[in-house]
Amino acid sequence: MPVTSANAHAIRGAIARLNDPNCSRFASQIRHTGGCRQPIHLRGKVEHWDKATGTLLHRYSTRLEPDGVLRVPCKTRRASRCPACAETYRADTYHLIRAGLVGGKGVPASVTAHPCLFVTLTAPSFGPVHTRRQHNGSVLPCHPRRDAETCPHGRVQSCTARHGTDDDRLGEPLCPDCYDYTGAVLFNAVAPLLWKRFTDALRRHLAKLGGLTLRDMRDQLVVSFAKVAEYQRRGIVHLHAVIRLDGPAGPISPPPAWVTLDLLTQAVEHAASVVTAKVPSYDGHPERVLRWGTQLDARPITLDGELTDQAVAGYVAKYATKAAESVGTIDRRIVPGEDLAALPVRDHARRLIAESLRLGAFEELAEFRLIHWAHMLGFRGHFSTRSRRYSTTLREIRAERERFVHTEEIAHGRLPLLDEDTVLVISEWEYAGKGYSSGDALVAALDGAQLHGSGGPHDL
Ligand SMILES: [Zn+2]
Ligand SMILES: [Zn+2]
Numbered sequence: 001m002p003v004t005s006a007n008a009h010a011i012r013g014a015i016a017r018l019n020d021p022n023c024s025r026f027a028s029q030i031r032h033t034g035g036c037r038q039p040i041h042l043r044g045k046v047e048h049w050d051k052a053t054g055t056l057l058h059r060y061s062t063r064l065e066p067d068g069v070l071r072v073p074c075k076t077r078r079a080s081r082c083p084a085c086a087e088t089y090r091a092d093t094y095h096l097i098r099a100g101l102v103g104g105k106g107v108p109a110s111v112t113a114h115p116c117l118f119v120t121l122t123a124p125s126f127g128p129v130h131t132r133r134q135h136n137g138s139v140l141p142c143h144p145r146r147d148a149e150t151c152p153h154g155r156v157q158s159c160t161a162r163h164g165t166d167d168d169r170l171g172e173p174l175c176p177d178c179y180d181y182t183g184a185v186l187f188n189a190v191a192p193l194l195w196k197r198f199t200d201a202l203r204r205h206l207a208k209l210g211g212l213t214l215r216d217m218r219d220q221l222v223v224s225f226a227k228v229a230e231y232q233r234r235g236i237v238h239l240h241a242v243i244r245l246d247g248p249a250g251p252i253s254p255p256p257a258w259v260t261l262d263l264l265t266q267a268v269e270h271a272a273s274v275v276t277a278k279v280p281s282y283d284g285h286p287e288r289v290l291r292w293g294t295q296l297d298a299r300p301i302t303l304d305g306e307l308t309d310q311a312v313a314g315y316v317a318k319y320a321t322k323a324a325e326s327v328g329t330i331d332r333r334i335v336p337g338e339d340l341a342a343l344p345v346r347d348h349a350r351r352l353i354a355e356s357l358r359l360g361a362f363e364e365l366a367e368f369r370l371i372h373w374a375h376m377l378g379f380r381g382h383f384s385t386r387s388r389r390y391s392t393t394l395r396e397i398r399a400e401r402e403r404f405v406h407t408e409e410i411a412h413g414r415l416p417l418l419d420e421d422t423v424l425v426i427s428e429w430e431y432a433g434k435g436y437s438s439g440d441a442l443v444a445a446l447d448g449a450q451l452h453g454s455g456g457p458h459d460l
């Protein structure tokens with residue numbers, strides 16, 4: 001590490017921390033955060049009082065902790081912000097998705113018999129982009145066109161390259177000046193609405209196939225799903241969803257016999273093809289109707305086939321921790337008046353951001369809040385959502401882990417074993433900051449390196 005004034009400052013801070021008599025408590029705190037890069041600092045206390053006698057049984061206060069605070073994990077899902085917490089989120093999501101496919105976490109194993117599909121809803125084309133296509137294991141040329149036309153900007157509309165997986169051009173338009181950036185941003189903006197309409201249309205079509213009204217269908221059948229948004233390299237979201245048919249009580253009840261995998265496939269294909277979202281006219285442009293692309297993929301999930309429950313759970317969990325930064329945009333809001341030319345992004349992402357900001361200025365498009373979501377290239381939906389009865393919840397999985405830690409702490413004598421009926425617990429917490437000073441980050445990294453053998457969670 002070259003010595004700069006910044007890391008000299010960090011080293012001084014680290015030495016001060018290591019010389020602090022409370023340092024081992026600091027080390028213990030950071031281990032409890034599981035390598036969180038930006039722990040939340042809490043100040044407060046917990047008291048256990050005997051309800052009958054009014055005596056104080058046990059008291060914990062952060063007053064004696066290093067710097068008077070307790071450091072707890074930030075719990076972000078975004079890998080770009082905190083790899084350690086995102087990993088926890090990913091693992092929790094994996095178990096949650098998998099429980100909905102094979103049972104566990106309160107879901108019976110009989111759920112495997114319910115019709116279930118893994119569906120990918122894609123965006124339409126907004127102009128040709130460099131792509132990597134494969135056939136029987138060999139990479140095909142990108143866009144080979146004999147007698148290809150030259151566009152008005154003088155670019156030949158053909159590309160014969162066989163792109164590698166890490167080729168920077170992947171997802172970028174053959175001609176950025178011809179590419180429909182407006183359409184791309186507007187599609188991202190309406191994707192959450194298209195998803196909502198897709199689920200409504202799916203329920204309606206299932207009811208129709210069963211000869212039922214929507215209301216009557218609810219007594220027989222529940223559509224459960226877990227969905228995740230993924231940015232394609234061209235900067236447009238597409239959605240992956242596990243869609244499962246249950247009986248009226250959710251995964252614990254079998255769906256009616258007339259419900260089959262074929263019926264579900266038919267209803268998914270129908271719903272994906274019929275739903276639309278309208279973008280109002282603005283600035284002299286006519287109203288625009290957007291819909292899903294024609295490349296719908298709907299595949300059954302099987303325990304031992306091509307698409308297994310583990311593969312699907314892993315896929316959904318992986319994308320739940322990624323946001324738009326994985327396609328090269330930035331991980332924060334754009335500040336008004338910011339110099340876009342100075343952003344550390346490729347030109348394609350810069351153009352998508354600029355187009356979001358431009359469209360966001362039109363009153364008619366205000367509902368899409370495109371200026372606010374410019375760094376997400378117009379998408380303002382949730383990355384990962386589940387219907388109420390898909391399986392368990394992330395909150396329940398976290399609570400289960402915390403109960404385990406709590407039991408462990410009692411077993412090791414760190415917490416008193418108290419009868420909850422006779423004890424009054426008073427806790428008071430306040431937010432007291434976030435993250436590490438540069439010196440503390442260095443100590444945390446050294447500690448992580450010791451724990452994990454090498455490297456650790458922080459690259460210095
Ligand atoms: Zn964290
Ligand atoms: Zn190409």
Ligand SMILES: [Zn+2]
Pocket residue numbers: 151152153154155175176177178179
């Ligand atoms: Zn062109």
